[in-house]
Amino acid sequence: MASYNAAVAGRRKRNEDQLISILDAFEASTDFADLADRTRKDYRRLLIVIEREFGNFPIAALEDRRTRGEFLAWRERLAVKSRRQADYAFAVLARTLSWAYNRGLVPLNPCERPGRLYRASRSENIWSKADEAAFHAAASPHLSLALTLALWTGQRQGDLLQLSWSAYNGETIRLRQNKTKMAIEVPVGAPLKAALQKTLDRYRSDNVPVPETILATERGTAWTEGGFRASWRKACIKAGVKGVTFHDLRGTAVTRLAIAGATVPEIATITGHKLKEVGSILDAHYMSRDRALGQAAIRKLEESNSPK
CATH class of the missing domain: 1.10.443.10 (Intergrase catalytic core)
Structure with a gap:
């Protein structure tokens, strides 16, 4: 047990300068806990997707202008399968970074106001x-x-x-x-x-x-x-x-x-x-x-x- 705890502590220390630490902190926050049950479930699923892609991304690199392009390119790749889900995943990343920026955990939120890929009008979708x-x-x-x-x-x-x-x-x-x-x-x-x-x-x-x-x-x-x-x-x-x-x-x-x-x-x-x-x-x-x-x-x- 002591060896396991030491390994976990070491992992956390190594990841303090990586995006995975921000994802973990957001999921442990009261902001996340206050979300509706279904929303938390959806967020957890998408946080895993974000972690797989950007878990080891350096926090310091968020200040680089090219970072926004990297994140938008990732959304474009997701959009091949579903534009709506691509927008949702990007929105979760943007909210996480916004939460972290407000708390001084990241230097910048490069995901602000990205626009949407998915456009849907329900003007005709009324039950007659x-x-x-x-x-x-x-x-x-x-x-x-x-x-x-x-x-x-x-x-x-x-x-x-x-x-x-x-x-x-x-x-x-x-x-x-x-x-x-x-x-x-x-x-x-x-x-x-x-x-x-x-x-x-x-x-x-x-x-x-x-x-x-x-x-x-x-x-x-x-x-x-x-x-x-x-x-x-x-x-x-x-x-x-x-x-x-x-x-x-x-x-x-x-x-x-x-x-x-x-x-x-x-x-x-x-x-x-x-x-x-x-x-x-x-x-x-x-x-x-x-x-x-x-x-x-x-x-x-x-x-x-x-x-x-």
Whole structure:
């Protein structure tokens, strides 16, 4: 044991002037611990990728202007396989170096403001009423409930999969978002309330215990993220729903609230976005090409000009 400890200490001493020491320090930091569980898991995976490529990179070399080019070239190599993952890996490296720079551990962060390789607009990726109806018609009850829950709360998939029945009091759903740690209270609309009651009635009629989580498998167990994604994908194929994902339901909820006349603060209260984020979502991704929004605007204009 003494020999092992000595070897580890020696390794750490040798690595103090290399990037691996910064990667290790960031992973041991409170900033890293404060990340959401899923984000920490993703970061750990990418920190391993970064370590394999740059673990022995000299910290002193970060001041060399050519270093930025080295890091960007690495991102380009990753982009051959996936531009999105290449951007994510580079963002983790940039955040790690930013954390270290703020603490005086590195002389410079050469990864600031690199731009993005992956560009995706979800302006067309909105669940239509036809998509919703087709999914409900083809999907099993437990997946149908997931669709209704997402559309009427605007919450992320991970938060909905963890949502317990104790969070629902018959009128509202309370939760703390895993990513933002924000406490949210969502009033339950009539369609969602009916779906929740139908689910409870089905458990009682089948004489089976009510699961701990609102969204559960046919066996009454909590979903794993991988299991849910696989089942959701199969249900979409069966329903003929194409071009939209579960994650698009959050943006669809924002859009439908806007069409219904909800203000930005009202939408943010329900979904947990920051006010600026709601405005950005509506402006850049969801509102710009939605015909219903234009139609709603004209109807309001007509009503304002009609004789009283």
